[in-house]
Amino acid sequence: MSKELASQDCEANDFEVVHVGQFDYAGIFRERRLRRASFEAWARAPKFANTLAKWDSADSLFADGPHLTEDVAIDWDSLRRWSFENKAALVIADFSGESRELMPRGVLAGQIERAAALGFDVKAAFEFEFLLLNENAQSLRSSGYASPARFAPDNKCWSGQTAAEHAALVAGLEQTVEANDIALFSIAGELGPGCFEATLGATTGLRAADDAALFRQVTRAFARQRDMTASFMPFLGEGYPGLGGHLNLSLIDRATGNNLFSASSGQTNQLAQHFIAGMADVVPEAFALCAHTVNAFRRFAPGSWAPKSLTWAEWTFTTAIRSAPSVHDDARLEFRLPGADCNPHLTLALMLGAGLDGIERALVAPKPAGDLGPDDIQSGAARLPANLADAADRLSASDKARRLFGDAFVDRFSTACRKEHAALARAVSAQELARYIEG
Template sequence: MPPPPAKEATPVGTAANPKRDPAPALPAADERRGFLDSRRGVRSMDEAADWLRVRAIEDVECITPDLAGVPRGKMMPAKKFTGNTSLALPSALFMHTISGEYPEESGEFRYSPNDGDLKLVPDLSTLSAVPWETDPTAQVICDLVDTQGQAVAYTPRNVLKRVLALYEERGWRPIVAPEIEFYLVSKNVDPDYPLVPPIGRSGRQIQGGQAYSIGGVNEFDELIDDIYHYSDAQGLEIDTLIHEDGAAQLEINLRHGHPVELADQVFMFKRTIREAAMGQGIYATFMAKPIQGQPGSAMHIHQSVVEIDSGRNIFSQEDGSPSPEFYRFIGGMQRYVPAALVMMAPYVNSYRRLTYGMSAPTNNAWGYDNRTTAFRIPTSDPSARRVENRLPSSDANPYLALAASLACGYLGIVNAIEPDQPTDRTVNESGEISLPRGLLEAVAAFEAEVAFHDVFSREFVGTYAGIKRGEFETFMQVISPWEREYLLLQV
């Protein structure tokens, strides 16, 4: 469980953010040691040059998440990175499907007529080492701006920043703490074969039903040591690590903080965990439902909102009781999350997780410490009062999942939407499902919600919906084992 949001996270500023404060002056000589020792982030390109030099960094990876959350970008020599080099990527790179195909234009989805460049702007607060590389290498997350220097509305980091700007206009700042579940599986080079759990240190495949088992975690001690070492080298903070209920299913909880910083951390953690697993000869997968009959993998999001000036949690009143904003945030989640579900469950496979009887919520209910609801209110002190969104799956782009969840809560507050009554019963095993059942249904609900055109931008809604329709068409070209099993000789 994340600790109470007692202190504000440091805001992340980039050149893509017009409200960014001017870069601070270089520190005096006796203060320079601090940033040179920093494992994550510097304040200026001059500091970056010194930071890279003392580590003998040879190459810098300039990366940015595409709409699927896949790292895209360019690698260059460190000297070129600090030499004011202009970096660009084609705009169409953010308009292809997860399989790398470019879908037909549909609805409001349109390609740029000239596939013009988008400029990469490094966010130096994310500069860190790449610990799994054999040659000294660094990485930095970049924002995307157009040729006029304006933030590109349909790119994930900018979508999240757009939502946060709505909160900032009212003097608020959301605080979030994600929890990411994933599976370890044996290497699988043929997609026609089902995934299976890897062999642990005992020499046997680990089985399911190992929730919170220390023995289950110890089966993969060397891998977990690598994850810790890689994370520490990048300045990434793990709060806790546990074994979940699925066979070789683990969960990492991150410390609470600023949404952009936490989305960056999830983005980097996914890469880190995959690299650590491959170093041990296995795969780590963030598929929502990778193994039939096993629980799916979620990315639960704990959310609260504080006043920027005072740090006070606006979900609690002075006497410690829940505030109107708290209830309206929940009301907004109930009203809008079903329409935003495609940003939290982005693939055909995502909806295999959201089925009854498999521990995932299939509803838009809320309750106090009720894990069968979509929106759970953990037991906490008033200063840590928060809403946990249990619907997002671990395959979601963290920037988009956070943007969607926070936008729904924001719309609830500003539109004074009241929630229904909390429930204390089991609400995910009745067979009733009050959410979109599949990708196309979710896309239709997403496009139909007029409020999203303002909070996310019309350009993002059209682009994202078009890509998701294209992914569904690609999926429909594949014949599944179920079809061969039951239709081949019987119809």
């Protein structure tokens, strides 16, 4: 979309305010709010602070300067309504120079361009589990984040009772999500107190990741406006479920529009198996791209539903990759390892980049995992990193990751992960104190 058409679109939709920004390593949308006339003036030579590629979710810098503004390119196709303010829009502006290859959306764009060169379009959709808590920003801090008050403590998985009791809340969230032009398939109750799952609608690659990141922001804002907290933290502790951020992906033939994972046999076809083989080869080494926080690894504790190694099977919920084959156009692969706090752009870049590598190299997929449980390790299956520090070291040492995602990004992101690990390395939990302080 050209600048002129975007301006016309603002006028046609009666937009008076534009929120413009981009996503950082934590998947947070960092923005500036501009009146329309100010936005149009800024857009003549747009720039944004390059600190976005150098700080963490706590706004702490982990990389050296220079700290300055760099040129950005406005993605006019990303323009969407922003429902939290009257007559407002949101648009994404990515770095166009040196920092582009360091940013999550730029890394994903590179993999989508690679897919296009191979004749593929990408169709994808995220699913997020999340918790609603009866806490606001002040009450969480006043209690020191201890024992958050639960919402719907009587909830059971897929409970019709929960759906009936909280129908107005769920319908309100659905309306708010759709008012921000986020594709949505469903919202329903899930396993655990206050636990819900949202399945987003399938759309094109960049848009799918944008929708996913903005869905979390919209959901958090919706909850806070009701004196609640929406948490996407993968594991809150005892009594809570692990929260996943699963990603579904299909490859589409650019010439015909056909789903290339579909097969007349109704089984996982050869192209999909090459894709799976690439994931099995690359993901264990580049796992940090879909698990970039300390808490993400808590979800992989024994006894959880999260798989512990790189496995696959058809229709099986306990494997890392769940193949959903079909004779119709809904055939897809589901990546079930990421937690709900994953960076959507990097998670999709990892899945797509690894899968394309498997196709290009005609790799052979490992045998399906069959009836293994989530804690079982299939013979020959690659184990996942034990923690964030291990994941950062594996990423930094991976020639495959460097070949697919570039040295500059791998160096910067592995540094970010090491700093994130170090930020909590000396933290001691209440449970540790209770277990050891008097022993």
